[in-house]
Structure formats: structure tokens, C-alpha cells
Amino acid sequence: MSVTSTLEADLLCRQDPELAEVLLGELARQSTTLQLIAAENFTSPAVLAALGSPFANKYAEGYPGARYHGGCEFVDVAESLAVDRARRLFGAEHANVQSHSGSSAVLAAYAALLRPGDTVLAMGLPFGGHLTHGSPANFSGRWFDFVGYGVEADSGLIDHEQVRTLARTHRPKAIVCGSIAYPRHIDYAFFRSVADEVGAYLIADAAHPMGLVAGGAAPSPVPYADVVCATTHKVLRGPRGGMILCGGELAERVDRAVFPFTQGGAQMHTIAAKAVAFGEAATPGFRTYAQQVVANARMLAGELAAAGLTVTTGGTDTHLVVVDPTPLGVEGRAARGRLAAAGMVLDTCVLPHGDARGLRLGTAALTTQGMKEVEMVRVAALFAAVLSERTDAGTVREEVRELAGRFPPYPC
Template structure:
């Protein structure tokens, strides 16, 4: 990130002159990602074009409401940005309706709950310990405090979603809404099966595609849109956009979703983020993004295979998506220790519970690894084999950290994050 890179606002040189302390934070973060391997499944590197929109003067504009129906004057320019984002989102995903104002995936889920449920209503969602999300019924989250959320999980033998259990629970509890989607489930979700179960009990079907929306956009995995009443998503993971969320829904639910986002759960949208979402949607509509999405999935599969060959066990035997969940119990190492050992070697990943984990979330028996960032850097199948070997060496041989660091430097030197542009 050099002063020459365009951000269409005050440049970095001006920031460095006015606030060198914060400027140094920006420089240090770029140095951090350039100097290590980023394997967090929920992260990616937004393009310079997305960053330019985020750093624009659109951040100054209050625009409560929707295009053509604002509560402030002077919105004729930002209206154009939101209409572009909406048009691109509908076209990209083949959806009847889109809302691009949610500030995050959690905000998008809150809006979906608000649109479809009343406090105290019953919903069915994936157990957090088996790969679900805080907004899928955790007692420390609004979803678990305001609604009666019945959890479903994965089978002990296959570690795959037990669709028979889902149907049985739905018939028994008669939920008003069924939620599918996860943060650490590596396999494809059968949206058609969930649609059938939802129809059988007269429930709405909400697909939380925060993690998989980029793969869907690129055609690497099947889309949830044809099956769901509502799809919530984030724009900063596989889509490589700004931090934020969005909602797709049927025309029948359009007004309910829009009113649930504004004015029920949010105030004014972040118009610089909306413009950046429009940029990201535009990038995702290009042929090269489809190639990127396919490479993300192929890299994840190769990484899981490489870790297996090195003695680690992928949960469910592998992955169909952008992430793998790794059981470390065979190595006698906790997820927390593995995370620390990898960090010391320049590899960023996160500890993660595995299904039926005997350890608490602060410790865990597993780690989660993802390939969106390294794929954005141009790494492919050969590099993933090297990454697998690096991860194993960092975890199993912490005394060899110096040699691991050199191997990491070798990869990042040839595949840097945010390559410097003259």
C-alpha cells in the first residue's frame, strides 16, 4: 500500500503527516499480511478498487431510507451507488430482491429473524458445536435469547448433517423457520432437502451463506437462491468485498426484509460500503472470478489431502468448499496450542471446535483452515501441498520454527499479498 495507489480521497502521505501513529498501524498490517500465510477461512483481500470506494467521500452522506425514498436531501448521487449494487446483486445471484444495507452478516440475520419471526417463535438451526453460528441460537446472542432455537447436528459416524434428524426435529417442534448454513462445516449442504423439510412443516427457509456466497457467485458450488425464502450473506469473505452483509429474498418477502433492515434494526446505511459492495459484485460477475472460486475449492481440497497425508484428520474426511476442519487429537495437540505455534511461524489460522469436541471453545481439539486469501495471492495446488507441510511442521515440531518461517517467506516472496505497484 504505497502513496501512489489510488484511494480517491486524502492519500497516505497526508495521513502519515497528520497522524503518524495511525499511519504506522496501516503500514504494520500490510506488512503482517505480506509476511505470513493467512488461512483464516472467513477472511480475504479486498481489491484496490474496493478499498478506493471504501475510502471515498461517500462516507460523509446520511441516507436513511432507500433509493428515491430517503429521509435526507442530497441523496441523488448515493442513490445511484445503491441502485448499481442492487442491480448487480440481483443479476449475480439470480434473486428476485436484494438489500445491500446490512452492516454485517449478523445484522443481516437479525433482519431476517425480525422479518419472519416474533419473539418466542421456534426456529431450527445448526448446533454451534457442530459448525453453526452465534446467530443460530447461541444463548449469548439475540437469537438464543429472543427465540426458541432447536439445534440439529451431524452424525457421529460420518460427521455429516443428519437430514433424518432435521426432519424428525422439524416434525416434532413445528418451527416457523429453518436455518441452514455454517461457519465450520466443510461439506455441501443439501438445500433441496432443507426446502422439502421446510415445506412439509410450513416453515420459512433461511440460508445463511456468509461463508459460501463467493463460491456460489463463482459457480463453484450450487446456489441456495432457488431453494431459499431468504439468503443472508457477507461481502468480505469469498466475495472479496468490503466488510458488510446483504440479504436476498423472494419478491413476496421484499417489503418485510426492507422494513426489517431499516428502520427496525438499523439506521442509515454506510454509503461508502454500499459503493464498495457494488464494486465487489461487479468483480464477481467477471469470468476470472469463476476461475478464482473454482481455485479456492480446489486448493482447499488439496490442502485437506496434504494434511491427511501428513497425519492429520480432516473432519468428515475432507472438504467440498473453501475450508477444512482438522481434528488434532491424533497429534496430542490442542487447537489453542496449534494456533499459537502456527502464529509463531507466520501462519495465521484459528482454533475451532470439532463435532462432539471434549474440549471447551477456548481450547478445542481442532483447527479451521481456509484458502480464500492464499488463492487471491495466486497460490495453487503445488503451493497448497507446501502449505500443508508447513502447517504440520509448525504444529508437530515447534522447535523447528526458524526453518518454518523461512519456508513461509519463500511462498510469500513469490506470491505476495497486495503486490507493490510502481
């Protein structure tokens, strides 16, 4: 298999056959099912090679040229490469690539700009906001006073009038734009204008669309936001991790909020893998990929709508598709279970203006495997067949296995 060298696989099998069996089982799962989780993707073998490199051995608290440990001459170069590539890729004045995750990137952004008790305006969790946008179970909801905006009941689009009214009423210290289940482009210029009107910082939580931004398939928040938080996996197709982009005037505050305020030693193997991913995302091939991700999502949304599912906002601009399966007689959690039994892996999410749960799909991973619009038509047909129970899950599972087998994520 190409995800790891034969030598490494043999070493793991000899040293820890129990874990090796688990790893091979996961590879088989990924290779025989359809990965429709919107936040997941397949990294390249080069990214995996960096993740499994000797950089994993190195402690490197601090930043290039200013470490608290010796022997950092090579990891300094790796991190500088990642920073420079991120800055060029997104047109940002400053990039911090040390955040361990998207959530830790948001935590650092809040730490750089806010104080406990400050008011923050963000998308409400029932409408697609993230846990870091004010959930009482999360640090954000415990440390800050969050006010949530929502979406219009008829269109499912962000209620811009409500955003402006809430901002004028509550005068937040920061406004957050971004969502985990909003399939349309965000009007960053609008949010910038509202932030300027009330004297607030604008934080873009762009974990989902930043890969599309890199590929020129989505508008960039960088020219508008004071701070942009993102993940390096999802559509960007890098290792699991986070990053922060900002202007030069906030660079020191952001860096100090990451280290030493919220994190300790940087994960240098992950940062090296981020550098690889940023390099890959700067290629023409990645731009083609990003455009195909969106084309696939639009085809999938249209076909699911034609099959009778309700597609929120009437479609998508991104890799995300959010659907309500109840027109086919099944609610979200049960639908996810049926689809999982048929080899289609995805998430549920809360649907706006109600307590029902829908299904959240993404096309990033399938597109990485090489699937295009014709395969999306077939995926939608299998999807609807399972939910309507026209075909039993076992039969669909064999069709899924055949389809996935034609597009292996890591060809041997």
C-alpha cells in the first residue's frame, strides 16, 4: 500500500501486530465506503510522509529564531516554509501555523482580541454555529457573552438585517462570521461594514471554506477580517490542525495568544505536513480540484432534491450540502444509521427553525478520489434508495463497495 512504505508496514506488524491490524482495518473501511463527512478528506502520501517523519521527535516551544529549546535549526526552516507558503497562498500579511485544531485557533483569536465577559456576536448554534461560537459546554460560552444571529425562515440564508440590528443593540467587541452547516458563500464585505459601524473586531471562522478559497472557488475573508481562523484539513487536504491569518498590526498579539497563552510546544511534524499541503494547494491542479468539489456538491444537491429530499437554502455554493430527509419518511438520526449500514458515512446537524436533525454532506473526499458529476448522480440514487427503503441496505452496500473500489483513496 502507498500510504506507508512496505518497510514501515512490516515494522509495525512485527512490533505491534494488534495496532497494525486496527490500522489496516481503518484503511479498508476508508477504501470500501463513501466518505461524505464534510469535515474530512484524504491527505496526499507526501503529507502523510511528513506526519510520520523525525520532526515528530522535536520539541520546539516558541517561534523560528526564538525557541526555548536547542537543535531547532531544521524545524525553524520547516515552520518558516509553512508560514511563507500560507501567507502567499491566502494573501495574508501574517500567518500562525501552530494551532493544534480549528477550535484552538478560535480560542487564540479570542485571547488575542477579547477579555472574559466581552460580548461577541456570532451565528447561533441552532442555525449552524460552531461550539466555539458560544456553546455553554465550551470555553466560549463560559468566558464570553455571546449573542446569536440566525437565518431567514423562508430562504435559509443569513438574516443580514438581524445581524445589523443585533450589532447596533448589543455593541459587541467582536463579530464572528462562519458556520459548520451553511452551504452558501458569506458576504464578508457586509460583515466588515457592520463591524466598522459598531467598532467591533471581525473574526472569520473559515474552517470549512478555506480550501475552496485556496483553489479560487470561494471568496476570501482575508481582505475583510481582522483575524481569520481555519483548519488545514477539510477541503484544504492537509493534516489535522489549525492556522490563523491576520494583518501585521495584530501579528504579535496573535502569536502570543497561541504560544505561550493557549499552547505549549508546537507539533513540528504536523507543521511540516502543513507546509507540504500549502505547497500542493498553490498548484494549478488544486484549483481544478476545488472547482470540481463545488461542481460535485451542486450536482449532488440537485439530484437529492429531485429524489424528494429538502435541500436547505435550495442548493450550495461550496462543498457542503445540508438536507432534510423527512419527506422520505425518516428523521436525521435514523437516516444516518441506514446510510451507515449501506456504507455511506456522514453527519447529522440541527436544521434551522426547528428541533429536527438533518444530514450534512460534503464532496471533498469523493472529489479527491477522482469522482465527478456522473458519480454524484449515482451516489444520490443510492442515497435515496436506502432512505426510501426501495432497496435493502445490504444490496446498496455492495454497490457502494464497487463504486469505492473504482476510486481507491490510496492506490496500491
